[in-house]
Amino acid sequence: MPKPKLTFPIPQLPIPLGTKIQFHQNPNSLSLPVLDLHVLGFSSPFAMHKLGRGHRDKLQQFVAITGASEKIALQALKASDWHLEGAFDFFYSQPQLKTFTDSRHLEELYNRYKDPYVDMILADGITLLCNDIQVDPQDIVMLVLSWHMKAGTMCEFSKKEFVEGLQSLGIDSLEKFHEKIPYMRSELKDEQKFREIYNFAFSWAKEKGQKSLALDTAIGMWQLLFAEKQWPLVDHWCQFLQARHNKAISRDTWSQLLEFAKTVGSNLTDYDAEGAWPYLIDEFVEYLNENGIIQNGLINDSSLTR
Numbered sequence: 001m002p003k004p005k006l007t008f009p010i011p012q013l014p015i016p017l018g019t020k021i022q023f024h025q026n027p028n029s030l031s032l033p034v035l036d037l038h039v040l041g042f043s044s045p046f047a048m049h050k051l052g053r054g055h056r057d058k059l060q061q062f063v064a065i066t067g068a069s070e071k072i073a074l075q076a077l078k079a080s081d082w083h084l085e086g087a088f089d090f091f092y093s094q095p096q097l098k099t100f101t102d103s104r105h106l107e108e109l110y111n112r113y114k115d116p117y118v119d120m121i122l123a124d125g126i127t128l129l130c131n132d133i134q135v136d137p138q139d140i141v142m143l144v145l146s147w148h149m150k151a152g153t154m155c156e157f158s159k160k161e162f163v164e165g166l167q168s169l170g171i172d173s174l175e176k177f178h179e180k181i182p183y184m185r186s187e188l189k190d191e192q193k194f195r196e197i198y199n200f201a202f203s204w205a206k207e208k209g210q211k212s213l214a215l216d217t218a219i220g221m222w223q224l225l226f227a228e229k230q231w232p233l234v235d236h237w238c239q240f241l242q243a244r245h246n247k248a249i250s251r252d253t254w255s256q257l258l259e260f261a262k263t264v265g266s267n268l269t270d271y272d273a274e275g276a277w278p279y280l281i282d283e284f285v286e287y288l289n290e291n292g293i294i295q296n297g298l299i300n301d302s303s304l305t306r
Contacts, residue, residue, distance in 0.1 A: 058084055065179050066091055066170065085190065088183050092169070105172040106163050114159070121157040133177045140224050144184040147200045154205050188228050195258065198225055202254045212248035215241060222257075232266040232299055233288075240287045245280060253278045268294055 051059065055077070062073040062084065068091060080086030113125035121129075130137045149165025151157055157165075169184075171177050187193045201221050206213040213221075219238045226234040237257070241249075256278050264270045271285055288294050 055082060058082060058087075062087055062091075065183050085186055088186060089190070092183075102172045103163075106166055109166070109172070109174075110159055110162050113157075113162075119159060121162055123155045126155055126157070132174050133181065135181065138224075140188065140228065141181055141184050143201060143204070143224070144187055144197060146204055147197045148184070151204060153208060194228070198258050199255060201225065202251055210248075212250050213254065214248055215246060218249040218254070226261065229261065231261040233261070236288065236293055236299075237284060240284050244283065244287060250278070253280050256281060266299055 058077060059070065059073050062068065062077060063070060066073070066088070068076070072091070073087075076087040076091045077084075079090045110121070113121045113129050115122045115125060126142075127137055130139075130142065135141055145165070146154070146157075148169055149157055149161040151161050151165075166172065169180050171180055188197065202213055205217050205221050219241065222234055222238060260277060260281050268285060268288065273282070273285075293299060
């Protein structure tokens with residue numbers, strides 16, 4: 001029996017971006033699967049040049065950071081009205097758009113960092129990871145990474161946390177790790193994400209089995225987090241705790257401090273003594289007033305212990 005002759009319609013070029021092309025065999029011939037193809041790039045070599053220089057730069061930056069195709073990058077940027085941070089949010093919130101990750105490469109990465117005696121990544125493995133991606137272990141980006149991994153404990157990643165966290169970021173190589181660092185830093189500028197990362201940090205940083213966060217650890221975390229938000233009273237808060245409190249920090253105090261820093265001005269003019277603040281925050285306000293730290297609506301930093 002002679003082989004059936006297949007005739008394919010040749011599409012006219014240029015093909016519009018996103019066009020779906022179907023190749024169908026004659027129904028009277030042998031049954032073969034229909035091929036559905038999508039145009040994944042620009043419709044012609046000249047289409048890229050139709051974008052303005054600013055848009056081209058953003059497109060190239062988006063592709064470099066996410067590893068996405070130009071088609072996906074264009075889709076995300078248009079959806080966010082060409083705002084890069086909004087485009088990143090759009091991209092990472094759409095599972096079907098995320099960069100494909102190779103499970104074999106993820107396994108190789110995990111095996112590189114896991115402890116030789118325990119099936120987990122521990123402090124030594126995290127230090128090696130930081131060296132590989134050229135990030136200081138104390139860099140706040142490691143907290144953001146741990147948030148993506150939904151890590152249960154500081155300085156530990158289970159295999160599930162590590163692999164699923166990297167999959168969610170579209171990372172399966174050290175090169176992609178490097179590319180995602182600017183994006184993870186940019187997430188701290190998003191108010192909602194910062195709040196989520198801040199609240200995550202309490203459970204992540206506390207000792208296993210403890211309900212409260214050790215004071216020294218809490219102070220270190222506040223200095224790290226509020227360096228991003230530039231809360232002017234953070235050093236006074238930490239000094240107050242060391243002088244007057246010297247106890248572990250409750251989850252309520254932890255979460256309410258962010259609200260206090262966000263809603264009460266550094267000159268305390270918006271502070272309501274009748275508000276439902278934790279007693280420790282009320283005591284902090286008294287401490288500021290008693291020590292003349294707020295004078296004529298300004299912060300007197302000369303009271304800080306250096």
